[in-house]
Amino acid sequence: MDLRKFVAPALAALLLAGTMALAGCSAEEPASEAEPTAEGAAEELEGSITVQGSDTLLNVATAWSESFMDENPGVDISVQGGGSGTGIAALINGTVDFANSSRGIKDEEIAEAEGKGMDIVEHSVAIDGIAVVVNPANGVSNLSLDELGRIFRGEVTNWKDVGGADAEIVLLSRDSSSGTYEYFKEAVVGEDFEYAASAKLLPSNQAIAGEVTANEAGIGYIGLGYITPDVKVVAVDDVVATVETAADGTYPISRYLYMYSDGEPEGVMAAYLDWILGAEGQQLVEDEGFVPLP
Amino acid sequence: MRTPPSDGARRLGRTTTRRAAEAVVRAIIHVCGWLAIVILAAIAIFLAWNSVRAFGEAGLGTMLSGTAWYPTSDPGKFGMLPLILGSLFVTGVALAVSVPVGVAAAVFISEFSGPGVKDVMKSIIEFMAAVPSVVYGLIGVAVVIPLVKDVFALNSGMTALTGGIVLGVMSLPTVISISEDALHAVPFDLRQGSAALGNTRWQTTFKVTVPAAGSGIFAAVMLGLGRAIGETMAVLMLTGNAAVMPTTVLESVRTMTGTIAAEMGEVVQGGLHYSVLFAVGLVLFAITFTINLAADLVLERQRKRWRR
Numbered sequence: 001m002d003l004r005k006f007v008a009p010a011l012a013a014l015l016l017a018g019t020m021a022l023a024g025c026s027a028e029e030p031a032s033e034a035e036p037t038a039e040g041a042a043e044e045l046e047g048s049i050t051v052q053g054s055d056t057l058l059n060v061a062t063a064w065s066e067s068f069m070d071e072n073p074g075v076d077i078s079v080q081g082g083g084s085g086t087g088i089a090a091l092i093n094g095t096v097d098f099a100n101s102s103r104g105i106k107d108e109e110i111a112e113a114e115g116k117g118m119d120i121v122e123h124s125v126a127i128d129g130i131a132v133v134v135n136p137a138n139g140v141s142n143l144s145l146d147e148l149g150r151i152f153r154g155e156v157t158n159w160k161d162v163g164g165a166d167a168e169i170v171l172l173s174r175d176s177s178s179g180t181y182e183y184f185k186e187a188v189v190g191e192d193f194e195y196a197a198s199a200k201l202l203p204s205n206q207a208i209a210g211e212v213t214a215n216e217a218g219i220g221y222i223g224l225g226y227i228t229p230d231v232k233v234v235a236v237d238d239v240v241a242t243v244e245t246a247a248d249g250t251y252p253i254s255r256y257l258y259m260y261s262d263g264e265p266e267g268v269m270a271a272y273l274d275w276i277l278g279a280e281g282q283q284l285v286e287d288e289g290f291v292p293l294p
Numbered sequence: 295m296r297t298p299p300s301d302g303a304r305r306l307g308r309t310t311t312r313r314a315a316e317a318v319v320r321a322i323i324h325v326c327g328w329l330a331i332v333i334l335a336a337i338a339i340f341l342a343w344n345s346v347r348a349f350g351e352a353g354l355g356t357m358l359s360g361t362a363w364y365p366t367s368d369p370g371k372f373g374m375l376p377l378i379l380g381s382l383f384v385t386g387v388a389l390a391v392s393v394p395v396g397v398a399a400a401v402f403i404s405e406f407s408g409p410g411v412k413d414v415m416k417s418i419i420e421f422m423a424a425v426p427s428v429v430y431g432l433i434g435v436a437v438v439i440p441l442v443k444d445v446f447a448l449n450s451g452m453t454a455l456t457g458g459i460v461l462g463v464m465s466l467p468t469v470i471s472i473s474e475d476a477l478h479a480v481p482f483d484l485r486q487g488s489a490a491l492g493n494t495r496w497q498t499t500f501k502v503t504v505p506a507a508g509s510g511i512f513a514a515v516m517l518g519l520g521r522a523i524g525e526t527m528a529v530l531m532l533t534g535n536a537a538v539m540p541t542t543v544l545e546s547v548r549t550m551t552g553t554i555a556a557e558m559g560e561v562v563q564g565g566l567h568y569s570v571l572f573a574v575g576l577v578l579f580a581i582t583f584t585i586n587l588a589a590d591l592v593l594e595r596q597r598k599r600w601r602r
């Protein structure tokens with residue numbers, strides 16, 4: 001579904017080349033004992049890990065697995081997309097080790113897992129900052145969270161009511177199934193309200209960025225990594241969405257991305273998770289346009 | 295000394311082998327024939343089985359008449375009417391595009407083009423059918439969305455019209471090929487008879503050949519309709535997917551296929567929303583099944599007519 005899937009292999013290859021180059025240049029790493037030259041390294045990791053889930057996390061998860069396998073040739077990691085629900089269902093069915101999810105696990109899913117005697121453990125692995133974007137020709141450069149809520153609920157329908165030109169607002173949202181849609185609803189639209197029915201639901205971040213670029217009256221929300229020079233980022237409550245403001249919590253619209261496992265991870269899974277949460281894993285998070293954990 | 299087998303015995307031997315081979319082939323063909331029916335029935339049962347929870351908790355009547363589609367709210371609202379209307383609006387536009395163009399193209403290919411042109415055109419039309427729908431979607435995003443926005447001075451080009459135009463183009467190969475087959479099947483005697491009565495070629499075509507192929511052309515239209523209503527990727531990219539009750543084709547619509555494709559990956563598997571998506575699939579299946587059945591019955595009528 002997501003067009004990024006096609007770009008993912010190319011990006012992964014680029015990243016791989018990038019990390020190789022970095023590894024060649026960087027002088028001292030904490031894990032320098034585990035250099036490829038040390039043939040008989042004491043604790044060479046071995047095993048295989050399967051990961052499935054969120055398409056939002058797919059690129060960064062692929063980058064993690066490529067880099068980690070590069071450093072640990074004995075480890076085999078397979079990453080699949082398909083959506084958060086697909087990943088969590090696969091975890092509950094016991095077909096994968098980790099489920100990637102761009103939404104918190106639902107009570108229904110926890111109940112099902114408990115019914116099978118599983119103990120689902122949540123791991124926050126990255127932060128996704130969500131930027132509100134408009135066409136560069138739009139005069140509006142700041143909106144309060146309250147104004148945004150009224151715009152997306154359909155209570156404000158003309159740009160002139162929020163300090164812009166006299167033009168009808170074209171609402172662009174992610175699709176109702178996306179974790180981002182649900183998060184934005186909680187954070188901006190309000191739990192007890194609905195998005196305006198006229199909001200167009202687009203299947204991907206790129207589709208929203210593309211339509212905002214083409215449509216002078218459009219407003220939408222996209223992940224920080226998808227901001228292009230052709231869209232204008234609107235400050236929310238006077239805070240511009242950047243990696244820094246999302247990381248320190250001053251930017252109000254950001255959420256965690258998760259990995260779920262059955263019980264606390266052990267062995268090679270624990271090593272992988274620690275590596276993801278460590279400096280290298282979080283650097284890849286930033287490279288992929290998400291926000292590293294503080 | 296060996297006695298050569300008599301002619302009669304040899305012939306008998308061959309016949310026996312042939313009979314055995316025939317029996318095996320006949321059995322295989324029987325199984326294949328039934329397999330298609332079994333698969334179709336299995337799909338229907340599978341959809342219905344997975345929809346049971348939706349029928350129980352959301353209610354079929356409530357879903358079919360509901361006008362609000364907010365599946366991820368708490369509690370979810372599963373009104374399918376905007377989706378059904380969305381599919382119908384897009385399909386209607388697609389038919390308005392594909393029927394006149396497709397039938398006219400079929401008439402040209404069958405009745406007025408020389409053999410060389412005919413072969414080239416048929417190959418090109420087959421190639422059109424082979425272009426992936428996501429490519430049509432991309433072209434729609436780049437060309438048709440801005441065009442519709444400018445021509446109708448709308449605030450957004452993501453409308454039922456946009457999706458319908460692209461779907462119409464996508465269902466052209468179906469409409470053209472089957473209409474052309476129907477025209478081709480009209481006995482040559484009819485054309486000659488018409489010419490003998492002093493009709494011109496145009497008069498023969500429009501007063502004799504096209505009416506004679508009428509039911510075949512109707513079947514072509516129905517199959518084109520089936521193609522359009524079932525298409526997913528292009529409409530997902532082009533129609534804006536807002537689940538509103540549409541009043542004109544210049545509004546954004548959300549189709550049944552687009553809804554299933556966009557939401558299936560993220561839902562709680564086995565949950566109510568999951569089950570409702572299967573119910574949407576069941577409604578869609580019922581609609582396409584009816585359309586195909588109707589087209590088949592009409593085609594059968596035409597076949598019978600020429601058999602007499």
